[in-house]
């Protein structure tokens with residue numbers, strides 16, 4: 020699928036990786052619903068993008084993705100405004116080991132719910148036109164993260180769910196591909212949470228250990244994650260793919276043995 024002329028919905032679009040994805044998709048000719056709980060940042064982001072791309076290419080929708088009604092309403096407003104939905108990026112995420120239930124709600128439950136709503140709209144078996152869904156995980160979804168155990172659990176869950184629903188989409192001929200992206204550390208405001216006890220809780224004492232990891236592994240530019248997103252959108256063979264993005268190896272993929280691949 021080429022993004023040109025298509026309609027995308029991106030959650031967590033007001034800043035960071037989500038904003039980079041929005042800009043890349045606009046560059047590729049898509050129209051987008053920018054979904055975020057932060058109204059001020061969202062409206063500032065839209066105003067800035069309107070100057071470059073025009074005001075009719077984006078729609079900002081304030082929405083807390085953990086609120087089922089708000090999330091469903093965001094999808095419905097998107098289809099009402101643009102007439103269709105082709106690309107969904109479940110990107111919104113938080114790092115909070117103190118309110119760890121919130122981390123599970125935002126990073127995993129809302130990704131699952133968003134995927135299911137997206138499938139309701141895009142699944143060819145439901146009269147949809149097909150499409151592609153990308154769920155944002157993390158390298159912490161593939162490796163243990165001693166200082167972020169619940170964040171890591173949420174991101175492991177995103178990978179397991181995404182690979183599983185991708186297999187179902189293939190078996191069921193949904194016409195929808197579902198993939199996940201696992202970046203290492205990326206230069207966004209999320210990194211500021213490392214320095215906050217209200218985010219790190221009992222792991223706050225290890226904040227310098229995480230910073231040492233960042234020095235060792237480097238920090239990625241959000242634009243590279245956006246490039247990985249477009250690659251998954253355009254590669255019609257990509258379904259159930261686990262894309263990894265690191266400073267050492269750039270964009271590459273997790274390899275799974277035959278036993279680890281779903282037999283469909």
Ligand SMILES: NC(=O)C1=CN([C@@H]2O[C@H](COP(=O)(O)OP(=O)(O)OC[C@H]3O[C@@H](n4cnc5c(N)ncnc54)[C@H](O)[C@@H]3O)[C@@H](O)[C@H]2O)C=CC1
Nearest residue numbers: 031034035036055056083084111112157204205207208209
């Ligand atoms: N920054 C990093 O090092 C990495 C980030 N990621 C993942 O990438 C995704 C984006 O993260 P960043 O751009 O770095 O974070 P960020 O904090 O810069 O941006 C996240 C955006 O999501 C929004 N958001 C948070 N909770 C929300 C909710 N309940 N409802 C609606 N919007 C909500 C925020 O308002 C914000 O605009 C997250 O899923 C994160 O876990 C993955 C690997 C590395």
Ligand SMILES: CC/C=C\C[C@H](O)/C=C/C=C\C=C\C=C\C(=O)[C@@H](O)C/C=C\CCC(=O)O
Nearest residue numbers: 114157158159203204209210212213236265268
């Ligand atoms: C506040 C920051 C919160 C989350 C940021 C992010 O989601 C968490 C990342 C956690 C761990 C990152 C580890 C990064 C490791 C590396 O980049 C390299 O050691 C590569 C390691 C494994 C990749 C193997 C491969 O490239 O196939």
